Amino acid sequence: MKITSTQKILGAQVEGLDLSLALSEAQVASLITALGTHGVLEFTNQTLTTAQLKAFSERFGELYVSPGGRAQAEGFPEVMILSNMVQDGKPLGIGDAGQSWHTDMSYSNMIAFANVLHGTVIPQRDGKPLGATQFRNTQAVYNDIPQELKERLANKTITHDFNKFWDMMRSRPGSVRPALSDEEKRKRPPVDHPIFLTHPITRQKVLYANPGYAMKINELSQQESDEILEYLFALQMQDKYLYTYHWEKDSLLMWDNIGTMHNAVADYGPDEHRYIRRCQVMATHFYGDQGTLAPIFF
Ligand code: OGA
Ligand code: MN
Numbered sequence: 001m002k003i004t005s006t007q008k009i010l011g012a013q014v015e016g017l018d019l020s021l022a023l024s025e026a027q028v029a030s031l032i033t034a035l036g037t038h039g040v041l042e043f044t045n046q047t048l049t050t051a052q053l054k055a056f057s058e059r060f061g062e063l064y065v066s067p068g069g070r071a072q073a074e075g076f077p078e079v080m081i082l083s084n085m086v087q088d089g090k091p092l093g094i095g096d097a098g099q100s101w102h103t104d105m106s107y108s109n110m111i112a113f114a115n116v117l118h119g120t121v122i123p124q125r126d127g128k129p130l131g132a133t134q135f136r137n138t139q140a141v142y143n144d145i146p147q148e149l150k151e152r153l154a155n156k157t158i159t160h161d162f163n164k165f166w167d168m169m170r171s172r173p174g175s176v177r178p179a180l181s182d183e184e185k186r187k188r189p190p191v192d193h194p195i196f197l198t199h200p201i202t203r204q205k206v207l208y209a210n211p212g213y214a215m216k217i218n219e220l221s222q223q224e225s226d227e228i229l230e231y232l233f234a235l236q237m238q239d240k241y242l243y244t245y246h247w248e249k250d251s252l253l254m255w256d257n258i259g260t261m262h263n264a265v266a267d268y269g270p271d272e273h274r275y276i277r278r279c280q281v282m283a284t285h286f287y288g289d290q291g292t293l294a295p296i297f298f
Contacts, residue, residue, distance in 0.1 A: 001027060003034050003041075004251045009137045010243035010260060012038035012205035019043060019252060027068035028059045033256075033298055035114060037200025039260045040135055040245060043252040050277060052245040053252075057116040057279035064105065064112070064280035067187045070094060081137045082276040085121070096177070097168060098264035101136070101236075101258055102212025104257050104280060106212060109191050112184065112257040122247040123268035130268035133253065135260045137239040139205040142196060142237065142257050145207065153228070154166075156195045156220070160213040166289075192218060193293060199258050200286035200295040206241060210261045218282065236261070249269040249277075258283070 002015045012034060017027065023268075035041055048056070050073045059065055063078035071093040073079035081093030105112035123130040145153075163180065170177045195217060197208045211233045217225040244265075245253060255262065268274065287293050 003028060003038075005038060007036065008243050009140060009241055010039040010135050011030040011042065011245065012040070013044070014043050015044075016176070019046045019056045019249045020048050023059060032060065032201060035254065035256045036199060036259065038296075039137060039139075039256045040243060041254045042245065043254075044248060045250055046252045047117065047250060048252070050074075051078050052207075052278060053116065053118050053277055054078055056238065057281055060116075060285065061113050061281040062284040064282055068184060069090070078279055080278045080280070081115070082264075082278055083121070083274060084270055085273050085275055090175075096172075096175065096266070098133075098262065099266045100165065100168060100212055101210060101261055101263045102107065102165055103138075103261045105282070106193065106208065106210055106213045107160040107188060107191060110192065111283050112280055112287055113258055114281040115254065116254050116279045116281060117276050117279075118250075118252045119247045119274075119276045120249060121248050121273045123272035123274045125268070125272065129248065130249060130265070130272060131274045132265045132267075133245045133247070134263045134265060135243045135245070135255065136236055136262075137259065138200065138208070138236070138241075138261055139204050139235050139259045142205045142207045145232075149228075150196075152221075153195050153217070154242055157192040158195050158209055159190050159192055159215040161190040162213065162217050163190075163280055164215060167214040174292070175198070181270065185218070197258060198292065198295050200283070201256075201298045202259065203297060204259075206259050207236065208258070209233070211236075212261075228291055 005012045032275050065077045069079045082097045083093030084095040085092045196205045
């Protein structure tokens with residue numbers, strides 16, 4: 001296996017692996033280390049069945065099954081379909097997933113470790129791929145927070161709420177997202193996490209405050225919290241933390257959900273088709289206690 005950094009703020013290409021075959025323990029360990037180091041791993045020319053995608057993904061932690069049951073692959077509740085394609089009048093998947101900056105599952109007690117996405121249909125225009133996935137390096141963001149603010153915010157916690165992202169997406173013109181039922185809301189109540197997490201692989205601190213789900217810094221007044229979150233969200237938006245991944249057909253993309261946040265670029269139309277299968281890997285291998293998120297170092 002050969003891992004080559006993009007030489008940018010995030011990202012590395014991984015060559016020499018056929019992900020349809022079972023990896024050795026040593027290969028899995030190398031990929032975990034690389035994920036911590038590079039944040040985003042890119043594998044090209046992978047032909048995978050849904051079962052093979054699931055088998056690869058679950059080597060890294062428990063796979064999440066969305067309680068809504070939306071857009072699950074036939075026979076595989078752990079595999080979600082991201083797609084704007086429609087067949088016989090039925091959407092094949094979720095068309096607007098992730099189209100704003102966020103960190104997956106920050107609204108859950110057990111947070112996400114990684115995502116694994118395999119793209120089989122990639123929208124194109126004038127020979128260029130559309131529907132890129134963008135990332136920001138939250139480890140680099142942490143390092144740049146002024147020392148005084150780091151000290152002031154140490155040991156503070158943030159409330160994260162699933163509803164925030166859902167409602168924001170629903171309010172967009174043309175959204176087909178339904179209102180969440182009370183039952184769905186009950187299944188995903190708001191949760192607290194430390195504002196700074198220690199990354200279980202790199203052991204570096206990261207800013208864990210994404211605009212998609214972060215609601216409030218609990219220990220501060222509403223006004224102070226609003227001001228500081230606005231400052232932190234703006235800080236993260238600087239170009240120097242940004243990495244953009246351009247999809248290729250049959251590529252597999254794996255990213256670290258602790259050291260990065262991400263955004264799906266919505267620059268393609270309904271007739272420009274995208275079809276991606278996805279597994280959400282939870283951080284079950286890295287956190288012992290769901291309540292406190294004490295990291296188990298790799
Ligand atoms: C996700 C997500 C980004 C994309 O799968 O969690 O945000 O580009 N997807 O599809
Ligand atoms: Mn996402």
